[in-house]
Amino acid sequence: MQKESVITKIAFFFNKVLALATFLAYILPFLTPKLFPFLSVLTLLMPLFLILNFAFFTVWILQLKRKAVLSGIVLLIGFTFINKFYKFSETDLPESPSDFKLMSYNVRLFNLYEWLPVKDIPEQITDVIQDYNPDILCLQEYSPNSKVRLRNFPYRYVKVYGERNKYGQAIFSKYEIINSGEIDFPNTSNNVIYTDLVRQKDTIRVYSMHLQSIKISTDIHEKFDENKSKFIFKRISQAFSEQQLQAEIIREHFAQCPYSKIICGDMNNSAFSYVYRTIKGEMKDAFEEAGTGFGKSYNFDFYPARIDYVLTDKDFTIKTYRTDTKVKLSDHFPVYTRISLEK
Known part of the structure; x- marks a missing residue:
């Protein structure tokens, strides 16, 4: 079994911290800001969290590492949030009298x-x-x-x-x-x-x-x-x-x-x-x-x-x-x- 490098261990540590922060951000829209006003700031960072999770997922997949599962789960759970952040296709329906x-x-x-x-x-x-x-x-x-x-x-x-x-x-x-x-x-x-x-x-x-x-x-x-x-x-x-x-x-x-x-x-x-x-x-x-x-x-x-x-x-x-x-x-x-x- 190949020994992991220090850089890989540090990167995965930050990946786990990011995953935790992202899960918190998923929950916060259902909690009143008055309960956790400081944590509510995390909702502003949700797009950044999604991008970074995707980056980690891509890096681990390219290296064929099982570590990709963590960010993969995070992205799968947050799939409904992605549509609020980025739309891949535009709708432009025909005009009508209404x-x-x-x-x-x-x-x-x-x-x-x-x-x-x-x-x-x-x-x-x-x-x-x-x-x-x-x-x-x-x-x-x-x-x-x-x-x-x-x-x-x-x-x-x-x-x-x-x-x-x-x-x-x-x-x-x-x-x-x-x-x-x-x-x-x-x-x-x-x-x-x-x-x-x-x-x-x-x-x-x-x-x-x-x-x-x-x-x-x-x-x-x-x-x-x-x-x-x-x-x-x-x-x-x-x-x-x-x-x-x-x-x-x-x-x-x-x-x-x-x-x-x-x-x-x-x-x-x-x-x-x-x-x-x-x-x-x-x-x-x-x-x-x-x-x-x-x-x-x-x-x-x-x-x-x-x-x-x-x-x-x-x-x-x-x-x-x-x-x-x-x-x-x-x-x-x-x-x-x-x-x-x-x-």
């Missing part, structure tokens, strides 16, 4: 504070919206701006806060809005707004959400030390706990909705989280139904983060879904989908 188009976009206040060194961000975002020409448009981190020309929408519901620089959310629609409202969250400016739209003979409720931010985009580029790492993990844990409450409030509101519903927007969490699972329930994830690739919706250099979603009731058919990663006018990418409602 179709309508929806766009969701976190516009980051139209670059109000000049995060990007570009002067005509509002005009460029307007052009993108006009090119896609959605029937329903949901904007998060919205700020009233005279340079944003959304004349194709005769109906709108805008909810903003602040005195000098206003911010909030907005839903624009080509269909009549017969009712609108807000789901307010305690101790935060984040919220959900909704509208009831009349389309042909159907009334559809559309929710636009913006959940608690984890706010790590600026820190990740700075020099890390132990104190910085602890601070970031603590902040993420606190945000996840707040998101748990927000998700549960949304579910309670869903239970009172008499119409077919769509919820879209910025969840600020991954598809492997308790928060996502709570809000989604039995609804369809448009990315899983018709998307392709990673579905990256947040402009983050080191990670294909999908934190913006379109979720629909089961009586909707998702015909097209895409995130336009070429549009770098915000820290998020616009999400576009073509949907049909056939009853």
Whole structure:
């Protein structure tokens, strides 16, 4: 029997640690973040865990080692998670008269504070919206701006806060809005707004959400030390706990909705989280139904983060879904989908 090298032993040790962390990440979506707020951070790393397990599996298989069984079991158990992370084929079903188009976009206040060194961000975002020409448009981190020309929408519901620089959310629609409202969250400016739209003979409720931010985009580029790492993990844990409450409030509101519903927007969490699972329930994830690739919706250099979603009731058919990663006018990418409602 050939003696194993030290490198092989070390590699398999890390393989076992990775397998344990991945199993924990599998379980966490079923546990409330308030119980294990620090561990909940692992759900953000699930895509990385899956990639590393696949890498270990491949290495051991090529070496004809039985050690491949460990990562093989991990990947087999997590098979249902893979579809949330990466889609190999895209769906683009034919158009029909029952179709309508929806766009969701976190516009980051139209670059109000000049995060990007570009002067005509509002005009460029307007052009993108006009090119896609959605029937329903949901904007998060919205700020009233005279340079944003959304004349194709005769109906709108805008909810903003602040005195000098206003911010909030907005839903624009080509269909009549017969009712609108807000789901307010305690101790935060984040919220959900909704509208009831009349389309042909159907009334559809559309929710636009913006959940608690984890706010790590600026820190990740700075020099890390132990104190910085602890601070970031603590902040993420606190945000996840707040998101748990927000998700549960949304579910309670869903239970009172008499119409077919769509919820879209910025969840600020991954598809492997308790928060996502709570809000989604039995609804369809448009990315899983018709998307392709990673579905990256947040402009983050080191990670294909999908934190913006379109979720629909089961009586909707998702015909097209895409995130336009070429549009770098915000820290998020616009999400576009073509949907049909056939009853």
